[in-house]
Amino acid sequence: MLKYLIKRLLMAIPTVIGITIIVFMIIHFIPGDPIQIMFGRAPDPVQIENLRRFYGLDKPLYIQYFIWLNNILHGNLGRSIQLGLPIFDLIIERFSRTVLLCIIGMIVSLCISFPTGIIAASRYNKWQDLVASTACLILISIPSFWLGILLIIVFAVYLHIFPSVGYVSPSVNLYDFLRHIALPALTLGAALAAVSARILRVSLLEVLTQDYITLAKAKGASEKRVLFVHALRNALIPTITIVGMQTGYVLGGAIVIERVFAYPGMGLLLISAIFNRDYPLIQGAVLVFAITFVVVNLVTDLIYALIDPKIRYE
Amino acid sequence: MKIRKKMFLVIVMIVSFMSFGLTMGAYAQKTLVVGVEGDPPHLDHHLWTALLTVWVTDPINDFLVAYNEEMEIVPRIAEKWEFLDDVTFKFYLRKGVKFHNGREVTAEDVKNSIERILDPTQGSPKRVELEPISSVETIDRYTGIIHLKEPFAPLLDKLTDVAIVPVEVVKAQGDMKTNPVGCGPFKFKEWKKDAYIELEKFEGYWQKGLPKIDRLIFKPLPEYSAARAALLAGDIDILLWAKNFDIPAFKAYPNLYTVGQKLLGAYYIGFNVKQPPYDNPKVRQAIKYAIDKKACVKSAAFGYGNPAYVFILKGTPYYSSEFEYKQDIEKAKSLLVQAGYPDGFKDVLVTPLTPVEGPLGELAQSQLKNIGINLDVQKLEVATYIDRVFNKKDFGIMICGDTATGDPDVLLRRYFYSKSPRNIFNYKNPEVDRLLDKARTTYDFEKRKQLYKEVGKILIEDSPMIMLFQPMRFSACQNYVKGFVFKPNLRYEFKNVTLEK
Numbered sequence: 001m002l003k004y005l006i007k008r009l010l011m012a013i014p015t016v017i018g019i020t021i022i023v024f025m026i027i028h029f030i031p032g033d034p035i036q037i038m039f040g041r042a043p044d045p046v047q048i049e050n051l052r053r054f055y056g057l058d059k060p061l062y063i064q065y066f067i068w069l070n071n072i073l074h075g076n077l078g079r080s081i082q083l084g085l086p087i088f089d090l091i092i093e094r095f096s097r098t099v100l101l102c103i104i105g106m107i108v109s110l111c112i113s114f115p116t117g118i119i120a121a122s123r124y125n126k127w128q129d130l131v132a133s134t135a136c137l138i139l140i141s142i143p144s145f146w147l148g149i150l151l152i153i154v155f156a157v158y159l160h161i162f163p164s165v166g167y168v169s170p171s172v173n174l175y176d177f178l179r180h181i182a183l184p185a186l187t188l189g190a191a192l193a194a195v196s197a198r199i200l201r202v203s204l205l206e207v208l209t210q211d212y213i214t215l216a217k218a219k220g221a222s223e224k225r226v227l228f229v230h231a232l233r234n235a236l237i238p239t240i241t242i243v244g245m246q247t248g249y250v251l252g253g254a255i256v257i258e259r260v261f262a263y264p265g266m267g268l269l270l271i272s273a274i275f276n277r278d279y280p281l282i283q284g285a286v287l288v289f290a291i292t293f294v295v296v297n298l299v300t301d302l303i304y305a306l307i308d309p310k311i312r313y314e
Numbered sequence: 315m316k317i318r319k320k321m322f323l324v325i326v327m328i329v330s331f332m333s334f335g336l337t338m339g340a341y342a343q344k345t346l347v348v349g350v351e352g353d354p355p356h357l358d359h360h361l362w363t364a365l366l367t368v369w370v371t372d373p374i375n376d377f378l379v380a381y382n383e384e385m386e387i388v389p390r391i392a393e394k395w396e397f398l399d400d401v402t403f404k405f406y407l408r409k410g411v412k413f414h415n416g417r418e419v420t421a422e423d424v425k426n427s428i429e430r431i432l433d434p435t436q437g438s439p440k441r442v443e444l445e446p447i448s449s450v451e452t453i454d455r456y457t458g459i460i461h462l463k464e465p466f467a468p469l470l471d472k473l474t475d476v477a478i479v480p481v482e483v484v485k486a487q488g489d490m491k492t493n494p495v496g497c498g499p500f501k502f503k504e505w506k507k508d509a510y511i512e513l514e515k516f517e518g519y520w521q522k523g524l525p526k527i528d529r530l531i532f533k534p535l536p537e538y539s540a541a542r543a544a545l546l547a548g549d550i551d552i553l554l555w556a557k558n559f560d561i562p563a564f565k566a567y568p569n570l571y572t573v574g575q576k577l578l579g580a581y582y583i584g585f586n587v588k589q590p591p592y593d594n595p596k597v598r599q600a601i602k603y604a605i606d607k608k609a610c611v612k613s614a615a616f617g618y619g620n621p622a623y624v625f626i627l628k629g630t631p632y633y634s635s636e637f638e639y640k641q642d643i644e645k646a647k648s649l650l651v652q653a654g655y656p657d658g659f660k661d662v663l664v665t666p667l668t669p670v671e672g673p674l675g676e677l678a679q680s681q682l683k684n685i686g687i688n689l690d691v692q693k694l695e696v697a698t699y700i701d702r703v704f705n706k707k708d709f710g711i712m713i714c715g716d717t718a719t720g721d722p723d724v725l726l727r728r729y730f731y732s733k734s735p736r737n738i739f740n741y742k743n744p745e746v747d748r749l750l751d752k753a754r755t756t757y758d759f760e761k762r763k764q765l766y767k768e769v770g771k772i773l774i775e776d777s778p779m780i781m782l783f784q785p786m787r788f789s790a791c792q793n794y795v796k797g798f799v800f801k802p803n804l805r806y807e808f809k810n811v812t813l814e815k
Contacts, residue, residue: 032697083355259537268536275695
């Protein structure tokens with residue numbers, strides 16, 4: 001187990017470095033640079049030259065990359081060109097908010113998908129299954145962006161139950177925090193819920209046709225026991241795989257949700273960094289996203305191994 | 315039974331929690347929440363390039379003079395002023411004007427603020443515009459003199475945008491990008507990036523009784539439909555930019571009202587006059603006569619705006635009806651023939667990917683098809699557009715927009731003066747240079763008006779730029795918001811706002 005873990009971690013390092021190199025090249029080849037953006041439609045060539053030199057943007061690209069890499073290895077993420085603030089602080093603050101949104105979104109999605117998938121599978125082909133499956137199909141087809149605005153119009157404008165946009169820190173006011181995060185988390189969780197519910201339904205249906213289920217029923221086990229003790233555990237494996245894969249979608253979808261709801265997370269930070277060509281901030285943010293994906297994939301594999309004893313001994 | 319009791323208790327708790335939250339609001343201070351279309355890049359007024367910075371920092375700062383809603387210069391922290399001669403401007407400060415850190419504003423602060431903008435190591439885009447200032451001298455605590463290199467008529471216009479700041483704070487912090495300090499009606503409290511910018515009432519503001527609200531909060535809402543929903547839900551009090559297409563809808567809501575203003579700004583088609591076929595003035599003039607400006611207003615501004623002819627705009631006293639000309643497709647066609655393009659030509663039109671300029675590109679494309687010019691419209695992301703057009707000058711024909719101030723010198727010089735670093739059109743006309751220099755160094759209004767009239771006529775004839783239209787811009791407010799001021803140069807004032815809930 002430990003050897004597996006170490007092997008995976010070692011493989012992850014070149015992956016992450018590769019990502020940073022590719023992103024570095026892409027953002028430098030896109031037209032525009034942060035100093036030009038600072039001056040917008042009123043360029044002042046003298047000051048632009050000075051500032052380019054000050055930020056080291058006049059050096060050759062590979063040198064700029066190695067300077068950045070060297071700083072990272074010493075734990076220094078640098079400062080945002082646009083704001084002058086240390087990137088590490090910015091990212092910690094914003095990334096924790098995005099992670100919070102994603103976690104709550106996933107909890108919401110699990111709360112929706114589990115009952116839905118289980119009901120749909122246990123009432124296979126009856127009206128409950130039909131309703132659940134159709135609802136899932138609709139949710140998967142709706143763009144999250146549109147769903148978000150729809151939820152705002154219904155719940156904020158007409159019903160006045162939740163606020164429309166914004167964010168309140170849980171440390172400032174927990175109640176307000178929950179009110180503000182309800183709609184974004186629901187939007188984020190909805191599509192994921194639909195996918196998970198469908199996968200769970202299909203895996204449960206497959207498992208329910210297995211011999212050991214028939215045996216359990218013959219032994220007199222209640223439907224509840226059959227479902228939750230025997231069937232669910234096996235059906236969870238493909239479901240967890242999909243949920244793990246979907247984490248990538250969730251992190252990316254958070255960017256769109258953050259913009260719609262003006263939720264001040266990593267997504268908005270990265271978008272504005274890209275528009276302002278704030279190179280160090282883009283690099284830092286992408287590095288964090290890349291490391292997160294790698295870690296989440298690793299954790300998914302570990303959970304997988306934990307649930308299915310067969311995998312552990314490979 | 316037990317479960318039902320538990321559920322009942324839970325419901326009672328939730329309801330009481332919610333009503334507790336509602337009543338708390340009644341004791342809160344008077345807070346105005348303004349929804350803006352994005353987060354400003356920074357909060358340093360001297361370094362502003364994005365209007366977002368200025369909207370959020372104008373309330374924090376004060377200036378020697380300012381424009382009122384009628385675009386007249388009115389005194390602010392300068393009580394009075396006079397020109398001792400053509401190159402010497404003397405100002406007299408009010409006594410008792412304080413900075414937010416408690417220190418009194420003196421003539422030395424005016425000197426330092428101007429010098430900071432002029433300092434090439436500070437990175438202020440306004441440095442070039444204040445170049446005619448040679449030095450600032452302090453006479454006594456409240457009096458100072460600005461020495462000019464040559465007569466400079468736009469001086470007062472420039473001074474409306476020079477925020478007077480405590481320079482020792484700038485030196486201590488390095489800049490005011492994240493922690494601005496000024497002498498305006500509101501004090502900076504907190505900036506949570508992408509979440510809100512909070513300002514609070516400055517008790518020591520020199521205008522007694524102002525501001526009338528206790529807190530001013532700006533909320534960056536990048537998604538317009540969500541911002542609109544926030545206004546309808548009552549989560550924001552003012553939507554700073556209510557898009558033109560939405561105005562009929564807003565007018566239909568009984569608890570909202572809209573404030574409209576004819577903008578001192580315009581959209582235009584620009585040419586790189588060094589690149590064929592635009593190096594031929596007849597081609598440019600042909601395009602000028604082919605464009606239907608009224609259709610542009612209808613399409614891109616939803617009818618809220620008026621045609622424009624040159625960057626001397628309606629709403630300033632320098633505008634003249636002699637600038638106006640009519641669309642004439644036959645003339646356009648014959649000009650093209652004279653230029654040697656009887657069958658028209660093909661080219662690429664670049665435009666930034668924004669809500670107005672984008673559709674304008676397509677509109678120009680369809681209108682110019684009428685005279686045989688086939689344009690391929692390339693909509694570029696804003697930063698890419700700026701790089702290509704304003705830095706590399708890599709274009710033949712483009713569409714853009716800009717905001718002016720009350721003085722025509724600013725934009726005319728920026729775009730058409732041959733030595734201007736921002737003359738992206740490569741337009742060189744010594745007569746225009748001469749007239750611009752003369753108009754800038756003449757203080758007499760009637761003489762200036764006449765000079766700018768001549769410049770305007772030359773520019774319309776030469777057409778390095780074809781003005782399309784001046785848009786109207788709107789804000790949408792809740793009915794209980796009173797006293798909100800919206801000026802034609804797209805600057806806002808919140809110090810007189812009251813909330814009559």
